[in-house]
Amino acid sequence: MDIDRIRAAARRLSGHALRTPLLSSPFLDKVAGRRVLVKPECLQHTGSFKFRGAWAALSALAAEDRAAGVIAYSSGNHAQGVARAARAHGASAIIVMPADAPALKIANTRALGAEVVLYDRATEDRDAIGKALAAERGLTLIRPFDDPEVIAGQGTTGLEIAEDARALGIAAADVLVCCGGGGFTSGIALALEAEAPGLRVRPVEPEGFDDVSRSLAAGRIERNATSAGGLCDAIVTPQPGDLTFPILQRLCGPGIVVSETEALRAMAAAFLRLKLVAEPGGAVALAAALFHADASDGDAVIVTISGGNVDPDVFARALATLAA
């Protein structure tokens, strides 16, 4: 995994992925006590950064492998990213999704042309199901994070952050990244290492699913006690990846953990101040910037909003925090 692979992915994504801007609001700056710059990957195609990695992986396949079709297992955002990237490449896609994923994500994945196979997150192993289906039908498995091309695709976000931070004169800052298995986080960290070494990635996770923060503190991979449930479904994974963890260990600062209530309040702030729809897992980094400001130093902080695929009832819960 190196910067050249990320740069190559950026060339393949050019004109296909959305080049997202950096957003800001004086109201957020005031809450955080420093300048806050927001990278809104909720605006990315399919509503999350996952489209980048999916496109990078699909576009890197040999033509005959693409023609045979792909398979992915995902709680939703990777599913939609792979479905749309596959359709654009003329490839068929099977997506293995947990039966309790948000209804919207399952419906969207089907509407994007993929075949959806549901499984029980509490009793079945999605990796095993994915591998079996792949072997049986000759499909290529597109992993959600532990894949060099997927990491490279997510890392293109980091190239854009580096470019925009430079234009804004920000040479040193923490970059708070919503972290599940670590594909987004490690990709951004690798891009920043090469392009903006003064920008340091900090993984942000929800309480109860802080495997990366604990693993970084312990110096070895640690698992979550539970691998299902919680509002932040988009970034809930059992443990950091074998490929991603060494990168996180080498390049990231300590993890930051936020509560679900803080994630909901950050969603409300994104609604009010940025006019963005964030999902709970996509709002944890903004929550860290706003409500754990003492976890960072410096005049500025850069924050990713990783996705916006949220059901209306959960969004209404976030808006309700404004009345409290």
Place this chain on the structure above:
Amino acid sequence: MDIDRIRAAARRLSGHALRTPLLSSPFLDKVAGRRVLVKPECLQHTGSFKFRGAWAALSALAAEDRAAGVIAYSSGNHAQGVARAARAHGASAIIVMPADAPALKIANTRALGAEVVLYDRATEDRDAIGKALAAERGLTLIRPFDDPEVIAGQGTTGLEIAEDARALGIAAADVLVCCGGGGFTSGIALALEAEAPGLRVRPVEPEGFDDVSRSLAAGRIERNATSAGGLCDAIVTPQPGDLTFPILQRLCGPGIVVSETEALRAMAAAFLRLKLVAEPGGAVALAAALFHADASDGDAVIVTISGGNVDPDVFARALATLAA
């Protein structure tokens, strides 16, 4: 009013206004029956395109006029744009706002450093109040739309639409613009006349406040029966401007009128498919694209979302249309 003034405004706005992208979703394309490209000015600083015109006007003032301070009258979005642009230019600002404007807009305008003067929209005349205060205190009045620099600032949106449409290979399409007094609409129309003559502007208004559509059809300025009320407060004005109407008449196609329910449904679509927060008045053009598709021809349509400053309870009403 000509293209050179818009280009000059674009140079002064560079690095200060957000360069918004064009967004899209295959789900919206399906509803509209053609490709839909969305210009999300809700992401602009202060949550609406009004920041562009305010910055253009403030930056065009002589230094001594800026130092004396500015005044504006506005239902909210122009207020916030002028307040923020004034503060950034080190100028004081008084904003005359209707007492029934959304609470959020009044609070935001004050938080951005402006002095707010409230008036009764049903019984008082904001123009008269604004002019009296300006004369009394030696302030420069920044008009909401009938001002060449303000039109030029809003027109910078059109330069960006022309550039991005060209990159997407779209040479001919209707450009649906949320229309109040016509500053945004006429500015975009002037920019497109010079930069993308195959793109034709269509003003979009809410039912009951369709003064521009009726004026275009009649060939002379017509007023609305009522000048207050309705969900689409951001784009409710008594009649088209003396400066803007001749431009609209020369360059625009027929107006399109949508219902408030259609505006709410378009807000829900922007939530679900674009991850954007639109206000009712800001969603009328998207409503026209989705629910009045037969009003346009061609393979593509370009849509502005003019603002996103909406109170949570109104947003909840929009989300409720998804359950229906």
